[in-house]
Amino acid sequence: MEACRLIFIVLMHVFIGIAQAQxxxxxxxxxxxxxxxxxxxxxxxxxxxxxxxxxxxxxxxxxxxxxxxxxxxxxxxxxxxxxxxxxxxxxxxxxxxxxxxxxxxxxxxxxxxxxxxxxxxxxxxxxxxxxxxxxxxxxxxxxxxxxxxxxxxxxxxxxxxxxxxxxxxxxxxxxxxxxxxxxxxxxxxxxxxxxSRLFPESAVKVAGNGANVSLVDKGIETMYRLNVAGQEIAPGQDRDLWRRWESDDNYIFAASASAVIKNSSNISYAYPSDVSVAPILVYEDARTMTNAQVMDNRFNMSWKFIVDPNFDYLVRLHFCELYYDKANQRIFKIYINNQTAAENFDVFVRAGGLNKAYHEDYIDLVSPQLDTLWVQLGPDPSAGGSGTEAILNALEILKLSRNGNLAHTLEIFDSGGKGAAGKNSKRILLVVIGAGVAAFAVLSALCIVIFCFCKKKKMSGPIKTESPRWRPLVLQGILGSTNDVRASKFPSMANGSMATTRIGKRFTVAEIRAATKNFDESLVIGTGGFGKVYKGVIEDGSLVAIKRAHPQSQQGLAEFETEIEMLSKLRHRHLVSMIGYCEEHNEMILVYEYMANGTLRSHLFGSDLPPLPWKQRLEACIGAARGLHYLHTGLDGGIIHRDVKTTNILLDENFVAKVADFGLSKTGPSLDRTHVSTAVKGSFGYLDPEYFRRQQLTDKSDVYSFGVVLFEVVCARPVINPTLPRDQINLAEWAVQWQRKGSLETIVDPKLEGKYSLESLKKFGEIAEKCLADEGKNRPTMGEVLWHLEYVLQLHEAYTRSDTTGESLSRSEVRFTNPLSLPAIGEGEYQSSSLNPLAVDMGPTYEGESSAGTTSEDAIGVVDFSQLVHPQGR
The missing domain is CATH 2.60.120.430 (Galactose-binding lectin)
Known part of the structure; x- marks a missing residue:
């Protein structure tokens, strides 16, 4: 009996120890x-x-x-x-x-x-x-x-x-x-x-058509945990789980777009089981949108996070309505990585009242090509709520395990390659090279097997199936069909076939292979989400650029199709022309004119090419401005490029600048609208902040990007360079600071060696600064930008002539009359003019235009705009 008591006591101690461990x-x-x-x-x-x-x-x-x-x-x-x-x-x-x-x-x-x-x-x-x-x-x-x-x-x-x-x-x-x-x-x-339970068994997937993603057996890593609008909450203040809630000050994009509200009244949890989800402290303050009483308030509150690529992320948003005491008074949308996660979101309704702590979970995949995750909240005007601003109290970004793994190899920012960072980079490089060689060998073997299989299949009969993602040009309705609804828009499609005066010549696959030496990798001159661009020589001896789409690239194909649609409408001396197409054998190929001198950026920095002199830089900017102005005004509603940058401005053999890459372009708003509502796309560093905040695209978004291009041209450095001191990382912000000091010449590309007119540089800086105005209504139109750039070139040429002849020309002697009666740079807001004489430079090419690049103004007998403003012409 005593032995049983001892055993019982020992077991009790064991169970008590385990219970304490729990x-x-x-x-x-x-x-x-x-x-x-x-x-x-x-x-x-x-x-x-x-x-x-x-x-x-x-x-x-x-x-x-x-x-x-x-x-x-x-x-x-x-x-x-x-x-x-x-x-x-x-x-x-x-x-x-x-x-x-x-x-x-x-x-x-x-x-x-x-x-x-x-x-x-x-x-x-x-x-x-x-x-x-x-x-x-x-x-x-x-x-x-x-x-x-x-x-x-x-x-x-x-x-x-x-x-x-x-x-x-x-x-x-x-x-x-x-x-x-x-x-x-x-x-x-x-x-x-x-x-108590912190996470559900599943959460809704963003852009997943209501589908849920299981969280069962998932390991979770905390990436960010933020107390929005409040101070840091130390672990000791989250007594149950001892979590740290960091302030969101470092992560919110444009903090001025939000206001802070507080309420330390009796806040309770919407669901008692949520008591451990977050401490009450995080719900006592929140960010809402500024100018809450303005009904036309359309911008978003945004937070940006650096995350590990190729993982699913659980985004947990914490809400508590601190102000409105009725339903339908604050209704907004939630966006995660530019995708709509929720619409008609009313915290009062979902939480069940005022001062009720509530949270929502969403899951989004960050692709292998990205390392950022955006969270945005903005009003939902269609819902008709009287309160147009959004609200957020706290948020968490949590990484979900994949195949038993939460690890990600860190890429080190190390400019000098010193110490451990440099050694790690070398080791990573060796691993990557080794993996690349192995992958190439496996891929080559796989390609041989696939080739043999396809050849055998072809010999036994026609191939009856195609890639489900592939849509040949003729199926897109772009190359014409007798029943195609687009035929009414393009007269050349009316008879069911595409006239060569618009879309160009129809090439065979054999011709394309001959032009590219069977897609020789040594002829690749560019790559993108669509596939590769090859340099080629077609039958008549002309050099061309051949863009070959990859059938499995879903995102690239969407942009590829957009480019086809846009280029079928456009023809201008300062836009890269499409010569033809090929749609045989499940291929989607476009043939463009070859731009011998590559991108504008390559002549500014990052290559061994000789630097462009100031005059050629100005002429390149003027050419690009002409192309963009044609896009904005040449068709009904115009076209917004949406990806203006120096790598999308190409130079031909005569250094004539032409705008390229229309994969992100959008047709402009109709006459009764001021903007196009669309998800934010573009290139970091060139992106219009107003477009980013409001997700409302206008032609002034292109103007902002072009302003960044102008400063890139004068400074010859990347628009974003994280290796520089903090105040110099963003080119636009840094250059505007020097421009406002009246000392832009301090940061001018030293390769210009002072061979420019200070007066022309000053006016150049003024128009670039105006392009970068925070609000689109304060920016000039592209036509107005073009006029001022022509004036800058006049100033520089007058300076050059005076320097050569020794004669001194005053500014008044080179000023030409402003046909638009524009205000001087900095004098109030720019307004568009319906009497813009530059429109003669922007009309579409008439049918039968020669392939020599005759512009629309030549076709209708109007003098070139540069001749209009140059006394002697150019």
Whole structure:
């Protein structure tokens, strides 16, 4: 009987120990056998023999330091570390359930001749890979670079990686695996049990037509957790789970687009089960949109995050209506990565009243080509709500595991290639090269097999199936059909065939292969989402550029089809012309005129080409402005290019500038509309901020991008350069600062060697600055930009003549009459004129136009605009 009592007592102690392991957190101070109180919690040394629920497979090496930099609340905890030179693991005895696992890293100088800069390791938790090839110093360096790019003055000296795990066994095994010849280390580990459910079994997928994505058995890594509009919430203020809620100040795009509201009244959870989802503190303040009483308020509040590519992300948005006490008073839309996640969103209705804490979850895939995730909230005018502004109290960005993996290899921002970053970059490069060679070999073998299969299939009979993604040109309705509704728009399609005066010659695949030497890779002159561009020679000896679409590129095909549609309408001396097409054998190929001198950017920086003189730069800008002005005014409603940049301005053999790449172009608004509502697309650094905020596209969006191009032309540097000091990263912002100081010549491309007129440079800077006005209504039209650029060229030529002849010409002697009676740069807002004489330069080409590039103004007998403004012509 006594023996049974003893057994019962022992079992009770075991069960009590396991129950405590389930309800009490594990707080482990690594590298010591003593305990310490930090932030009101007791952290136990990892070699403390009294902690029977934690075991360490090997002791490794203990390291310690006397001082810790930074002001982290965990500073005293970071004075010790555990170092492993071989695979080692911590084992925690737990009950099955859900847990937060947090790993703390603080790199300090270790003893035993161990250089912390060379440390590299993997970490796994119950076989879920948390990090791979992890170097703490590099990660901290990247984090500080990222914060600096965001404009933050704060820096970090330590890292905390947080994961949410569902455990189905009786233990959590955290394994550290150092890379060969290096070591792993950790300063502290905390494992916090989650006693109430935090995440549902599934969440709705953005742009997934209502489909849900399962969260069952997914590992989750916390990427960002923000208290919107409020101060940082320290772990000690989130008492249940000890989470840190960072301020959103570093991540909101254009903070001036929002206002902060607060309400510390009795806030309660919409659902009692949500008590652990977030502390009440995060719901007591919120961001709303500014100018709340203005009914025409259309811009968005936006937050931007750098994330790891090729992962699914759970975006959790926290809401609490703090102001409106009735339904339908605040209705808005939610966008994630420019896709609509929710419409007609009314927090009051969804939460069930005022001061009710509520959250929504969405899942979005970030593709392998992207490393950013945008969250935007904006009004939904169609819903008819009296309150037009959106509201947000907090948000979380959480990465979901894929195939048992949460790890992503960090790409280091290292301009000099020094230290660990440089070494890691070299190793990564070697791995990439090796993988590339192997992939090429496998791909080649696969191509041979596919070729043989297709050839055999062709011999046995015609191929009856095609790629489901492929739509030949004739099926798009662009090349004509007797029943095609587009035939009424294009007279050349009326008889069911495409006249060559519009779309051009129809090439055979054999002709295309002959022109490109069977698509010789050495002839590739460009690539894009659609496929590749080849330099070719067609039968008459003309050089051409041949764009071959890839059938499996869904996004590229959409842009490709847009370009076909646009080019079928357009013909102008300053737009790249399409010569013909090919649609045989499941191919989609366009043939363009060849631009011998490549992109405008290649003549500014990044190549060994000789720099363009000031006059040629001005002429290139004037040519591009003419092409864009034709787009904006040449057709009903006009066309908005939407991707104006120096790589889309090409130069022919005579350095005549022509605008190219119409894959993102949109037809302009109808007469009764002021804009086109569309998702934001374009190139970072050139993107119109008003278009970004409001998702309303106008021709003034092209004007903004062209303003960036103008400053790029004068400064000859990338529009975004993260290696420069913070105030110089964004070219547009930096150049405008110098322009407003009246000292633009300070940052002019030194390769110009002062061979330009200061007067012309001044006027050039003024029009570029005006193009970059924050609001479109304050920007000039492209026609007005063109007029002023012609004037800038006049000033420079007058300066050149005076410099050559020794005669001094005053500014009044070279000024020509402004046919539009435009205000001087900076005098109030620009207004469009319906009496724009530049329209003669923009009309479409008449049928039968010669292939020699005759412009519309030549066709109708009107003098060139440059002759109109030049006394002697050019």
């Amino acid at each position: 309800t009490d957190p594990f707080l482990i101070d690594c590298g010591t056998n003593s305990s310490i109180i930090v932030d009101g919690r007791r952290w136990v040394g990892d070699l403390n023999g009294n902690n029977t629920n934690v075991t360490l497979s090997s002791p490794g090496i203990s390291a310690s330091t006397a001082t810790v930099s930074g002001n982290s609340v965990y500073g005293s905890l970071y004075k010790t570390a555990r170092i492993f030179s071989s695979p080692s693991n911590y084992t925690f005895r737990v009950l099955s359930g859900e847990y937060y696992v947090r790993l703390h890293f603080y790199p300090f100088p270790f003893n035993n001749n161990l250089n912390v800069n060379t440390s590299k390791f993997d970490v796994l938790a119950n076989n879920l890979r948390l990090v791979s090839g992890f170097n703490v110093v590099d990660e901290i360096s990247w984090k500080n670079t990222y914060l600096a790019k965001l404009g933050s003055n704060s820096t970090v000296s330590a890292l905390m990686k947080e994961y949410f795990l569902t455990i189905k066994t009786a233990e959590i095994l955290i394994k550290f695996v150092p890379a060969s010849g290096t070591f792993a280390f950790v300063n502290a580990i905390e494992i916090v049990p989650v006693l």
